[in-house]
Amino acid sequence: MSEHKVTSVLMVGVGGQGIILASKILAQVVLKQGLELKISEIHGMAQRGGSVVTHLRFGAEVHTPLIDTGQADYMIASEKLEAWRWLPMLRRGGTVVVSTQEIKPVPVIIGAQKYPDGIMGNMEAMVGEEIGYLYALNALEVARACGQPRAANVVLSGVLSRCLGFSPQHCDEALQEVVPSRFLEENRKAFAAGFDYFVKN
């Protein structure tokens, strides 16, 4: 990663999934590298189960906290429909880290709209041409196996941290700073599971 280039990471998911904790962990790791960082998030109405997006941008000098459509170097999605919704935000050749979890939105629940078929297959078909790298895993299952189902986003942060070449030591320090101590062990396991997932794949 060049020190001069700004890296843009888009985090998408469903309100209440814990994106804000995951973005805090990544933020602390970035700060340990002495880089400038800006984050933009949305509070309020959108948090009530709606589609939520957090923007992280870091590098030597960062102006806008917002990522434009087609600019994201990385996208982490904690739900596959949200990955699919926000995919045009990715730059050509960018990396997608996606949890294969499916959370039906209310228009689907009430039968007014249909949850699209074949999202994962469609994204896999784009690898090489539009998507540079695609990491797909059921982060909820991984987090559950680590003893903390609420840590699905921490698993995805682990995958992304390895993609970005973050130092394991910085990551662990960041976890200690951000995660309340009573949940630390499960979150450490979840983060490590994501970190190792990248190595295996």
Place this chain on the structure above:
Amino acid sequence: MKKTLMTGNEAIARGAYEAGVHFAAAYPGTPSTEILENIALYDEIDAQWSSNEKVALEVGIGASLAGSRVLVAMKHVGVNVAADPLMTFSYTGVNGGLVLVAADDPGMHSSQNEQDSRHYARLAKAPMLEPSDSSEAKEMVGIALAISEEFDTPVMLKSSTRISHAQSLVALGERREVPVKPYTKDAKKYVMIPAYGRLRHVVVEERMSKLCAYAEQSPLNRIEWRDRKVGVIAAGICYQYVREALPQASVLKFGICYPLPEKLIAEFAAGVDELYVVEELDPFMEEQICAMGIKVKGKELFPLVGEVSSSMVAEKILGRPLFTPLPVPARDEQPIPLRPPVLCPGCAHRGVFYTLKKLKLVVSGDIGCYTLGSLAPLEGMDTCICMGASISAGLGLEKGNRDLLGKVVSVIGDSTFFHSGLTGLADVVYNRGSILTLVLDNRITAMTGHQHHPGTGSTLKGDPTAALDIATICRALGVKRVKEVDPYDLAALEAAIREETAAGEPSVLVVKRMCALMDKGPKDIYTIDKDRCIECGLCMKLGCPAISKVDGQTNVDASLCVGCAVCLQVCKKEAIVKVGDGNV
């Protein structure tokens, strides 16, 4: 110096702390809420939630006149509520400095309109500062207070969603203790009867010309000379978009967005070939620059609605966007379902809107989580205008069309009732209305993230205090028919609504049940008895995120269910059962 990552709101709170602020007040509203939540963490500052923005500003005015340094915060539409004291406070001026933070929401992420607060600065003839990141937000609080005291004026600080809820690095300083100024009685300055008001208006106009001169030399307004072919005037988050999109362009950056420095603008305009102004929403700066006789391009290129982006700046000024969307061909084959925000599982409001829709009543709505009751499948709301309008507009619906008599229900939350419901209810009683008012009392200001209000028994600082009782207040306002009802009991709720809408006189039902997100007590979980379920879909009409079809069969997601048991009351086949009961 070590820098800390802070949201704009945290930085504004820190700025208040460092600048020696003694007193702060606000009513919660996205995107401004966290300013007071963070100020409350400083023991040195007396901070409070007020019942509405007008009250917050008036308490702040009193504290300023008494000699304290004051910060008052609100969202953009809150300034409408506080506009009355603001306009005359501009005449009296301050004793201790006062900064009023107004947080706009271009793009309406969580608001009912996207009005541009900058007009209030011009209307009030008060200066307005506009930061472009958290670091500036922190510094500008102190500068605003200094301007306030030097020029004897309230000062507005304009934030927006992209400043308030964006995090960037801030260098922290120490608190500078500022002594509370002595209080001196000065009727000619502080009693705005016409005779004294006329004198003060002259002072206000003189102050305006002094502030114009200040804006010419303030370091908050600066020219950044780069390539002279393109020059852009911008403030706030738009400055960041311009720097990102046009790193080579010369920029005139305003930290003071009102009043504008005419000489500085003329100097910049003369130094560049093409002059642009990039601003969100209204052509506030553009119109003033045009009035100076300077040719500038703004709204002929940029939209009047929604947000600007760096890619848009490049597209409009250079003729090419910075980035293009990633092509996703397969996306067009199947539409992508929307994911609107929804009432939470177990939300006490769900059964209310289910019942109101079922009874085909005309529902005058209000601002809060329950506004989500307007969306499918509940669709239980006819109007939503502003804080408090439910009750008064409900009376108007009944007065405006006698066909609606006996059908109008006003729906208002507990915090909104204290904000501006009381005066409307007095109007209903006084003017012989007959509407039913439902006060959806979930014991907190929920939508903005659980802030206390006069009914909760706790202050912003967490101190115990009197908890005002809504039913008692309604009776005192002259409503004879006041009852409490539990929204988890659909039969009782429906019976009460039927009875009260038929009563022919004003009535109030206090629909009382704690916000499901706060209820940490033990819970039963429900599930579907697949032998009894006939897949009729009635339970789906509640729009509960915990109920959906899995492989064609109705299913309750045990990780989301909080056991409100509302769904089993709408099921006609007794197919929804407690986990652990029977053989499921």
